[in-house]
Amino acid sequence: MPRRERTLADLGEPALIRRIARRAGHPASAVWPKAIGDDAAILRPRKNEDLVLSTDAQVEGTHFRFERESPRAIGRRALAVNLSDLAAMGARPVGALLSLCAPPELALSVFDGMVAGFVDESRRFDCPLVGGNLSKARECSLTVTVVGRVKRGHALRREGLRLGDLLFVTGELGAAALARLRADRSGGQLRRIPTARIEAGLALAQIPQVRACIDLSDGLASDLSQLLECTGLGAEIDPGSLPSPRGFTRSCVSLGLDATTLQAAGGEDYELLFGLSPTNEWADPRRLGKRLGVSVSRIGHVVRRSGIRGLPKIPTAHHF
Amino acid sequence: MPRRERTLADLGEPALIRRIARRAGHPASAVWPKAIGDDAAILRPRKNEDLVLSTDAQVEGTHFRFERESPRAIGRRALAVNLSDLAAMGARPVGALLSLCAPPELALSVFDGMVAGFVDESRRFDCPLVGGNLSKARECSLTVTVVGRVKRGHALRREGLRLGDLLFVTGELGAAALARLRADRSGGQLRRIPTARIEAGLALAQIPQVRACIDLSDGLASDLSQLLECTGLGAEIDPGSLPSPRGFTRSCVSLGLDATTLQAAGGEDYELLFGLSPTNEWADPRRLGKRLGVSVSRIGHVVRRSGIRGLPKIPTAHHF
DSSP: OOOOOOHHHHHHHHHHHHHHHHHOOOOOBOOOSOOOSSEEEEEEOOOEEEEEEEEEEETTTTTTTTTTSOOOHHHHHHHHHHHHHHHHHOOOEEEEEEEEETTTTTBBBHHHHHHHHHHHHHHHHHHOEEEEEEEOOOOOEEEEEEEEEEEETOOSSSSSOOOEEEEEEESSOOOOOOOHHHHHOOOOOOOOOOOOHHHHHHHTTSSTTTEEEESSSOOOOHHHHHHHTTTTTTEOOOGGGGGTTTTHHHHHTTTTHHHHHHHHHOOOOEEEEEETTSTTTTTOOOHHHHHHHHHHEOOOOEESSSESSSSSOOOOOOOO | OOOOOOOHHHHOHHHHHHHHHHHHOOOTTBSSSSEEEEEEEEOOTTTTEEEEEEEEEEEBBTBOOOTTOOOHHHHHHHHHHHHHHHHTTTTTEEEEEEEEEEESSSSSSHHHHHHHHHHHHHHHTOOEEEEEEEEEEOOEEEEEEEEEOOOOOOOOOOOOOTTEEEEEEEOOOSSHHHHHHHHHHHOOOOOOOOOOHHHHHHHHSSSSTEEEEEEEEEEHHHHHHHHHHHTEEEEEGGGGGGOTTHHHHHHHHHTOOOOOHHHHHHHOOOEEEEEEEESTTTHHHHHHHHHHSEEEEEEEEEEESSSSEEEEEOOOOOOO
16 A cells, blocks of 8 residues: 655644754854744844845746646745846845745645755855745745845946947846746646856946846846836847847747747746946957856847837736 | 726736835835835845844735735734744844735735735834735735844844743733634634734843743744743743733633633734843833833743643644
């Protein structure tokens, strides 16, 4: 007779919290003197640094499905998308809090997998788990809050684009959307986990006059609109300059998709989009890419006429 | 014909975020230079201060039910229970992040009510909303992360109880559990919202040798166990000394409940429980109460023999 799989209800909350604490280990010295288990985590800020804070949730059915991804991938992504917000601010990770909601009948192995994925990612980016919360819920969700630090006054902001600024993106666009569409159509597994561009963000924050930086979560068209908002300015994009993964256009054609539309609307690239004055010494993609440690492409520039030209018209697709 | 009520889906995410930002207004100077809408909130720590961070979720069906409470009360409580964790650390609120999950068909009026309640509470405690997230979900939940500040090295911790320490609680115990039981039985509205003991926590953090402080969320018996954990010590409680609201025992009797059991196991009091050496000049409840700005009761002391005596045996009731 097969043994029944253990669930969260079999262990109870205190044992589950100890389980997370054991897996996460003791946090680094940024957090003092110990982290998980007290009413709150204690953090000692450094001199001449600002802290940045961001929160983002991954919800079962909305952002992930257990039948399509491993628990480990879900746990990793929950932290990765938050780290990406720190990258967009040019901040170095300090610590993270994880609020995990799950039904009592969730298999313990799934819980363990999500926690392991989260901890893997937190080690990779030196962003220790410093606190959190467990709650019973009908559906599973992971709400993460990340804290980062940045030299005082040097956080990269979303605002500040000026007429004539050149627009750049890191890495490649469209791979995440393509992977998701493929998994949707084939019913196969989704293996792609975004990489937060932390090192690139840190390097960007040290270049004077980098203007308006955002991480591409909703998609190029939508996120570029965010940067243009309130400036009254527009952008001209050269669709041929959008950086594509190898074989991307061919894959799109075989699936009956328009490559540029997917790159503009797909979302979840978690690359950085930013502006730089054309006279800036770093306004050369090759040179800049070397400094940022990731390929950089120049995809267009800021113009007087509002709106975005060069990208296909995309109906705004928001979750609500 | 009655007009159909507007829902979240009718507005979409960007409009909903603008709606929250409008309601919350601009944050105080602790956060620089603007808060809602960027990738992350920026926070400028003060000299010689530590920051404390805590996160807690309120989930539909687990922590609240729309048919039993106003949306405003739900929003207020979501922040209040988090502020209570800051109180237990002796910290002053700096700011809060709100991650709100909700189904697209949620009535806009309910959303507005929750946000209004959250903002009311944030104004009351000078804890501005500095960031957040909106996600589609099947059930509604509000996950809050609060940031507080405390003089460097002066945060109140959970650990440090010593043999002979006197145990104190602020306010009264049992009212929250009684209100919830009454609402459960009558199907009536639950009107009670906890008050975070922020001022009392700040005052406690200034008294040397206040040892081991926790806020009573799970109930006296369970939370006292947390303080005793790892000390190897026990506690003797005088059940007659537990502070009761007016008419509490009579109400319990009329409902067929044991008053002490309800006070020990009920939870959600969000009062502070802490230890103090008997030789401390503040170890007098009346004098201490004046300093903390809230009534204080001495309920027992720490003994060598492990376990808790003087409280009814209570089966640990955890959510999972």
